[in-house]
Amino acid sequence: xxxxxxxxxxxxxxxxxxxxxxxxxxxxxxxxxxxxxxxxxxxxxxxxxxxxxxxxxxxxxxxxxxxxxxxxxxxxxxxxxxxxxxxxxxxxxxxxxxxxxxxxxxxxxxxxxxxxxxxxxxxxxxxxxxxxxxxxxxxxxxxxxxxxxxxxxxxxxxxxxxxxxxxxxxxxxxxxxxxxxxxxxxxxxxxxxxxxxxxxxxxxxxxxxxxxxxxxxxxxxxxxxxxxxxxxxxx
Amino acid sequence: xxxxxxxxxxxxxxxxxxxxxxxxxxxxxxxxxxxxxxxxxxxxxxxxxxxxxxxxxxxxxxxxxxxxxxxxxxxxxxxxxxxxxxxxxxxxxxxxxxxxxxxxxxxxxxxxxxxxxxxxxxxxxxxxxxxxxxxxxxxxxxxxxxxxxxxxxxxxxxxxxxxxxxxxxxxxxxxxxxxxxxxxxxxxxxxxxxxxxxxxxxxxxxxxxxxxxxxxxxxxxxxxxxxxxxxx
Numbered sequence: 309x310x311x312x313x314x315x316x317x318x319x320x321x322x323x324x325x326x327x328x329x330x331x332x333x334x335x336x337x338x339x340x341x342x343x344x345x346x347x348x349x350x351x352x353x354x355x356x357x358x359x360x361x362x363x364x365x366x367x368x369x370x371x372x373x374x375x376x377x378x379x380x381x382x383x384x385x386x387x388x389x390x391x392x393x394x395x396x397x398x399x400x401x402x403x404x405x406x407x408x409x410x411x412x413x414x415x416x417x418x419x420x421x422x423x424x425x426x427x428x429x430x431x432x433x434x435x436x437x438x439x440x441x442x443x444x445x446x447x448x449x450x451x452x453x454x455x456x457x458x459x460x461x462x463x464x465x466x467x468x469x470x471x472x473x474x475x476x477x478x479x480x481x482x483x484x485x486x487x488x489x490x491x492x493x494x495x496x497x498x499x500x501x502x503x504x505x506x507x508x509x510x511x512x513x514x515x516x517x518x519x520x521x522x523x524x525x526x527x528x529x530x531x532x533x534x535x536x537x538x539x540x541x542x543x
Numbered sequence: 544x545x546x547x548x549x550x551x552x553x554x555x556x557x558x559x560x561x562x563x564x565x566x567x568x569x570x571x572x573x574x575x576x577x578x579x580x581x582x583x584x585x586x587x588x589x590x591x592x593x594x595x596x597x598x599x600x601x602x603x604x605x606x607x608x609x610x611x612x613x614x615x616x617x618x619x620x621x622x623x624x625x626x627x628x629x630x631x632x633x634x635x636x637x638x639x640x641x642x643x644x645x646x647x648x649x650x651x652x653x654x655x656x657x658x659x660x661x662x663x664x665x666x667x668x669x670x671x672x673x674x675x676x677x678x679x680x681x682x683x684x685x686x687x688x689x690x691x692x693x694x695x696x697x698x699x700x701x702x703x704x705x706x707x708x709x710x711x712x713x714x715x716x717x718x719x720x721x722x723x724x725x726x727x728x729x730x731x732x733x734x735x736x737x738x739x740x741x742x743x744x745x746x747x748x749x750x751x752x753x754x755x756x757x758x759x760x761x762x763x764x765x766x767x768x769x770x771x772x773x774x775x
Contacts (some may be wrong), residue, residue: 373752374744375710375713375747377717377724378724381727381728481608483610484608494608494610506622507614507622518606518608523606
């Protein structure tokens, strides 16, 4: 039993760890990309210009209404077809090429993450009390200083619980990329199952690894939230 | 326009897939909805061992990808083929549709239980005390006071959960169920028509929009007595 998961040529421990590494890299690469995109979409949704606001609201509605796996296929196949069309034009003699699945995974997951993150950020921005901004202005802070010293710290505090949930969803959604030929934890498990014919054992281990990652994330998030709320009086 | 040209040929298959998607979601959500009230009560004020077991179950479901849960049941059951055959259950687990419904029900049940627990705990204590004061028995209090109010509180969150389940049901296509996503992938793999993905996207959005409309309608009926006088 234990030797199935040992390190080296006999066991699957190293393959599964390599898959885990891909999963973590994928999630950690998607997070900043998705956050930046989320900020941009939130800014659009809060814009005073109706056309921009419509784009922001339309994007979040659309992306949140589609299954993640459909978005992933649209991005992966769409980018693949587009890339081949461009390649056929630049270098017709070269054969068909595959769009790198890691990049396709990051783009698709970031597009989805951004839509949900934009909603969390929009809610947090609107929760910043007007009085605090007025107080900042009253003591002569510049708009930029008000953003960095007042709005951003409050935004962090209000958005953190929602962002934490989104991070957990992202971590779990990375499992989807295994269907577009990316060697993540899920796919490494699938390969091991194919050889050992022990699907239950291996998928259970994969589940336990994901669970552990989520539990650890929850611990870190709870600490971050405590830190973000320091100095706050509770009723 | 490629979108409309191919839509006519694709539509029968896509609608067939849509029916499967609705069946997957409806069955999964309904089974979960049948089990969640009892579990939510246990989770709210049951004996400690039951509460701990429920917390572990909910944490596991929430902490693992649905795809992994689906593979664990669909492929994992193969490891116990002999045992399942003697129990007469192998026929059930061999069908990917059954496995998907089972996994979706177990998954959604965890979320619905948490949502409903929140609703039960948000029912004001005064209402329960008033019911007790007029001599209602505990089952009557649950039936007449606690659950009606808890469902009203939990209703929007339950709707969100069902929409999430509908979207997640697209994963069934990976274990060869021909739901909307499965039909879409089948059409794409045969024809390489990219527009079929957009047709599927529109269908998914239509399902969501219809559901949101129905759910809001039901919500208005649930809280008719609270509507402002004059607009009902």
